[in-house]
Each structure stands twice: as structure tokens, then as C-alpha cells.
Amino acid sequence: MAVRTRFAPSPTGYLHVGGIRTALFAYLVAKQANGAFILRLEDTDKAREVAGSAEHLTASLKSLGIQYDEGPDIGGDYGPYKQSDRLDIYQTWAKKLIDEGRAYADSYTAEEMQAFREQAQKEKRAFRYRDHRPENPPEWDGSTPLRFKCEPKSYTYHDEIFGDVTTSPEVVDDFILMKSDGYPTYNFAHIVDDAEMSITHVIRGQEFISSMPNYLALYEALHLETPVFAHMPHIMNEQGNKKLGKRDGAKDVLEYVRDGYLPEALVSFIATLGWNDGTEQEVFTMKELLEKFSLDRVQKSGARFDEKRLLWMNGHFIRELSLDELANRIEFFWPPSAKKHSDSYKKEVLALAQDRLKTLKDLPALTSYFFEEPTTGMSLIHENKQLKKLSDDEIRSLLQTAHGALLESEWTAEAIQRTLNQLLETTGQKPGTLFSLIRIATTWAPFSPQLNDTLALLGKVKTLARLTDVIESL
Ligand code: GLU
Numbered sequence: 001m002a003v004r005t006r007f008a009p010s011p012t013g014y015l016h017v018g019g020i021r022t023a024l025f026a027y028l029v030a031k032q033a034n035g036a037f038i039l040r041l042e043d044t045d046k047a048r049e050v051a052g053s054a055e056h057l058t059a060s061l062k063s064l065g066i067q068y069d070e071g072p073d074i075g076g077d078y079g080p081y082k083q084s085d086r087l088d089i090y091q092t093w094a095k096k097l098i099d100e101g102r103a104y105a106d107s108y109t110a111e112e113m114q115a116f117r118e119q120a121q122k123e124k125r126a127f128r129y130r131d132h133r134p135e136n137p138p139e140w141d142g143s144t145p146l147r148f149k150c151e152p153k154s155y156t157y158h159d160e161i162f163g164d165v166t167t168s169p170e171v172v173d174d175f176i177l178m179k180s181d182g183y184p185t186y187n188f189a190h191i192v193d194d195a196e197m198s199i200t201h202v203i204r205g206q207e208f209i210s211s212m213p214n215y216l217a218l219y220e221a222l223h224l225e226t227p228v229f230a231h232m233p234h235i236m237n238e239q240g241n242k243k244l245g246k247r248d249g250a251k252d253v254l255e256y257v258r259d260g261y262l263p264e265a266l267v268s269f270i271a272t273l274g275w276n277d278g279t280e281q282e283v284f285t286m287k288e289l290l291e292k293f294s295l296d297r298v299q300k301s302g303a304r305f306d307e308k309r310l311l312w313m314n315g316h317f318i319r320e321l322s323l324d325e326l327a328n329r330i331e332f333f334w335p336p337s338a339k340k341h342s343d344s345y346k347k348e349v350l351a352l353a354q355d356r357l358k359t360l361k362d363l364p365a366l367t368s369y370f371f372e373e374p375t376t377g378m379s380l381i382h383e384n385k386q387l388k389k390l391s392d393d394e395i396r397s398l399l400q401t402a403h404g405a406l407l408e409s410e411w412t413a414e415a416i417q418r419t420l421n422q423l424l425e426t427t428g429q430k431p432g433t434l435f436s437l438i439r440i441a442t443t444w445a446p447f448s449p450q451l452n453d454t455l456a457l458l459g460k461v462k463t464l465a466r467l468t469d470v471i472e473s474l
Contacts, residue, residue, distance in 0.1 A: 003035030274303030
């Protein structure tokens with residue numbers, strides 16, 4: 001049977017890291033088996049729907065290269081792919097259950113239900129809908145909820161992550177299939193859709209485990225074979241003590257992309273939230289994930305979201321790019337002053353900066369002094385750890401010596417390095433002091449590529465002029 005997996009988000013907001021990870025794993029499972037990965041929009045809760053989130057979801061998946069084969073915007077043989085366009089299908093399946101005596105109209109008022117609940121509470125027993133099935137329910141006409149009539153049994157199922165699970169009859173209950181607004185519940189619709197769409201693997205968040213007994217009862221009532229189940233453990237905050245929430249600073253993936261994170265890095269980072277291949281390897285390309293991913297190596301315990309690891313991974317993937325590829329990707333991040341410079345000059349600048357970039361957004365801070373005269377601020381020297389012990393006279397004298405030596409120097413990176421080394425000897429200073437001083441006096445940046453390379457590209461005229469400016473200002 002061809003593997004078919006799906007990602008079934010509700011358009012209720014932005015796509016968080018946990019959602020993306022579920023989508024990625026479902027995508028990998030399908031693609032490893034030459035199967036199909038399907039996007040289905042679960043938009044049956046109209047009250048919670050957020051305008052624009054469907055477009056946001058598809059853009060997020062596409063930005064990471066998690067390309068679905070069938071979906072609301074591209075169609076496919078098993079559509080429609082939006083639950084609100086499938087209401088007649090749920091009606092048909094609901095009728096089947098009614099005809100088999102497995103569903104009933106729930107015509108209790110809210111007050112009556114509340115009274116049942118209070119009674120159960122008073123008697124210190126769990127409230128269950130199935131204890132209050134109406135004796136003669138009216139025929140269901142859509143004006144009331146339609147409720148499933150369960151058979152309280154024990155179920156055993158296998159979860160690819162959590163192993164074999166046996167559930168107690170106590171936890172099976174009658175639940176709503178169709179709401180009185182004409183929409184199905186998630187509990188009903190996803191089972192119908194998975195069956196209609198020939199889904200073989202249900203890969204979703206751990207929060208659905210507690211409802212599994214109800215789902216298994218419904219699969220049985222609908223005479224459906226169950227798919228493979230894999231429930232993804234939670235993603236925890238950095239401290240590992242609670243579920244990752246919006247307040248923990250995790251951004252929406254498109255925001256990460258806008259902030260200069262590479263899709264490759266995001267994919268690798270997200271895949272390794274709770275998964276590894278059993279070796280020490282920490283970074284994976286999509287190609288490697290397609291070879292190596294397997295559900296049985298997803299850890300049961302929650303994975304920690306450590307943004308510093310993402311930043312480190314991003315730097316790694318930036319260094320891995322060819323210069324041409326990096327130049328393409330970074331196009332929109334150049335400082336405005338770079339516009340009037342030639343592509344070849346920009347490329348030389350980029351070659352120097354590549355090793356130091358942690359995100360593409362770091363580019364201006366690392367390079368703007370190549371394109372414009374930097375804003376000077378003596379506090380950068382006076383407050384520098386290595387330099388604050390020097391008096392202004394010492395600074396002036398060091399810069400004058402450096403100016404003199406550089407004036408005489410040939411202007412290649414190698415020659416400049418020789419000159420700088422000689423300067424260490426003539427001044428008796430440590431590299432940390434002398435080179436920091438020259439670096440700040442010529443770039444005024446908090447960090448920059450290697451000094452000799454920086455000066456070589458900056459050019460002799462600019463280097464000497466910037467040194468002179470500082471000397472004169474002291
Ligand atoms: N619509 C559900 C959600 O967004 C999907 C769960 C599933 O994948 O079945 O959480």
C-alpha cells in the first residue's frame with residue numbers, strides 16, 4: 001500500500017515550531033517511501049479561525065521545502081482538502097452511524113447537562129455522557145449535536161513513539177460528532193478524512209493521545225482499519241520545565257526566515273528536536289534526513305528548544321554555502337550604502353564576512369564600513385576591555401606608529417600581515433591590544449573579519465585616512 005501521510009493544521013494562528021516538526025516528520029515518512037504528503041486544512045472551528053493563517057501555513061511549509069503533493073491550493077485526487085468544503089461527506093458518514101444505531105441526537109439543554117454534571121460531582125463520580133443517553137432520542141435533524149454512542153471497551157494499540165498502549169473502558173465516552181452549526185468535530189472529521197484520503201500514517205502531537213480510546217471506538221464503529229499512529233512528544237522551553245509557549249520567544253518560522261535564518265538550518269534544527277540518528281551527528285541536510293530519519297528514534301521525552309543551538313546551526317549552514325549561493329540568499333540584507341558598489345566588490349566583502357555571519361541579518365553590522373564612512377565613537381576605544389588601560393597619548397602614539405608602518409607597506413593581505421607582525425615587535429604590544437585598536441580605528445564595528453583581510457579590501461587610502469582622523473581627534 002502506498003504510504004500517504006498528512007499534516008492537518010487548523011488555521012487558527014501562526015505555525016509554531018511544534019507544528020512544523022510534525023509536518024516535517026510526516027513529510028519525511030512519506031518521501032522515504034516514495035509516498036505522498038498531504039496538507040489538509042481543518043477549519044471546522046469557525047470561532048477560532050484567524051484570517052490569513054491558511055496562506056501563512058502554506059507559505060511556511062514551502063519556505064522550508066516541505067512541499068506537499070496534495071493540498072487546498074494545489075488540489076489532488078482526494079480533495080477537497082479543506083474540511084469546510086467537505087460537509088456533505090461528514091453528513092454521509094454520520095448517517096451511516098445513525099443507521100447502525102451508533103449515533104444519537106443530543107437534545108439536552110445546557111442547563112440539563114449542567115445538572116447531570118453537578119449530580120455526578122455530588123456523588124463523587126466521574127461525569128460521563130454515556131450515563132445519560134436519552135431513552136427516546138428524536139430523529140437527528142441537524143439542529144442539535146449528534147453524539148457518538150460508544151462501546152466502553154478496553155483497546156490496545158501501537159504507537160510508533162510511545163509503544164504498545166492499553167486503555168481502560170472507563171475512559172471511553174460518547175462524544176459529539178456533528179455540532180449544531182453543521183460542522184463536524186475534529187474527533188469525527190479527521191477519522192473520516194483520513195479514511196477517505198487513504199492516509200496510512202497519522203503523525204500528530206502528543207496532546208491527542210488521551211483521546212485515542214474514543215478514536216479507536218469510532219474506527220471500530222465505522223468498520224475502518226486503523227492507520228499507523230505516531231504521537232510527537234512536546235517541545236519544551238529552554239529550561240526543559242514546561243511546554244514551549246509563545247512567551248518563550250520561539251518565533252514563527254517565516255519570522256526566522258526574515259531574520260536571516262536559512263531554511264536548511266531551520267529544518268536541521270527542527271528535525272533534531274527530539275530526534276537523532278544514533279550517532280554524534282548534530283547537523284542534517286534534508287537529503288540526509290530523507291536517508292536517516294526514522295520514527296523509532298524519536299524520543300519519548302520532551303525536546304528542549306535551545307535557540308542558541310539554532311544560531312550555531314545557522315552559522316554552520318551559512319559557512320557551507322558557496323560564495324555565489326550566499327550572495328544570492330543575502331541580497332536583501334546588504335546595508336543601503338552597498339547599493340552603489342559593484343557586485344564584484346560586494347562579493348569580496350562577503351567572502352570576508354562569511355565565516356562570521358550567524359544570521360544573514362548580521363551583514364550590515366559586519367560590513368557597512370566597507371561602503372560608507374563609519375560613525376566614530378571614542379567610547380568604543382575607551383570602554384574596550386583590552387584598550388581601556390591605555391592613555392590617549394599612548395593610543396595616539398600607537399596609531400602613529402601603525403600609520404607609519406602601513407604607509408610603507410605593500411598592500412596585499414600577506415604583506416599587511418607581515419607589517420602587523422612587525423608592529424607587534426616594535427611596539428611591544430599584544431595582538432589583542434594593538435590589533436583591536438587598529439581594527440576599531442579603521443572600522444568602528446563591534447567585530448569584523450580578520451584584520452589584514454579587512455585592511456587589504458578597505459584599501460590603503462581609506463585605511464590611512466581613517467587612522468589619521470583618529471590621531472587628529474585625540
Ligand atoms: N487540526 C489538528 C490540530 O491542528 C490536527 C491534528 C491531526 O494532525 O490530526 O491540532
